[in-house]
Amino acid sequence: MKKIEVFVEKANDGTYWGSTQNLPGGVSSYGNSFDELKQNLKAAFKDYLEVGRKLNENWVQEIEQLTEFEYQLDIASFFKLLPIKISAIAEKTGINPSLMRQYASGKANVSEKRAREIEKAIHELGEDLLSVSF
Template sequence: MMKNAVEVYVEKAEDGTYWGSTQNIPGGVSAYGQSLEELKLNLLKAFTDYLEVSEDLEEDWLEEVKAMDGFEYNLDIPSFFKLLPIKISAIAKKTGINPSLMRQYATGKANASEERAKQIEKAIHELGEDLLSVSL
């Protein structure tokens, strides 16, 4: 997690559209795209417009928001598995969670507790670190 970043909650809709909305700034900013990359570009444009309007209105919180360091994108478990083609059973094995239960989390048929979600997040981050250590 980045400190002092604009938090963006991302969802992938059934039609494949990606939606993002900020969570920790006054008023909020939302955008969408046909891909995650397009969502990020559209959100950056919307955020730039948001800052310009806030500057014109001389909002008292503007400097605090301008000082934020980039965006941090947050997904729920089903959106994560829709977004990335990661084998659910691999994450289940890494976390020690029953593969059937992990599939239920991934499809949204079951909701993970906050503790379980953190366990899954940790396994995903470890997998990312493992992948970053590979050279081809």
């Protein structure tokens, strides 16, 4: 099933901003935390559907079937969002830790290929964490 794609950015003041990428007209919201952004975006999406229904928009039937949100971040925003050791991701990807810190701070541009390598390492780390139980 298609997901609602949301691009997320963290502003310098700490506010999280999110906007949909694949909906007619789009939906956006913000929050003081990532969790608050997600809650606010879901509420904004409900309002978006309600307005679409009232206006008898033809896209509503297709869009109201979407229930999952997929949050997309750039590398720098990801590292601002989560307290992950940059050196651990660098080691997992085989990237020089100094270069990884530059990617994480937004001081160096990340190629599409390198971004996919970093994303893969982060997903593998997530799978490793999910396999742990206490």
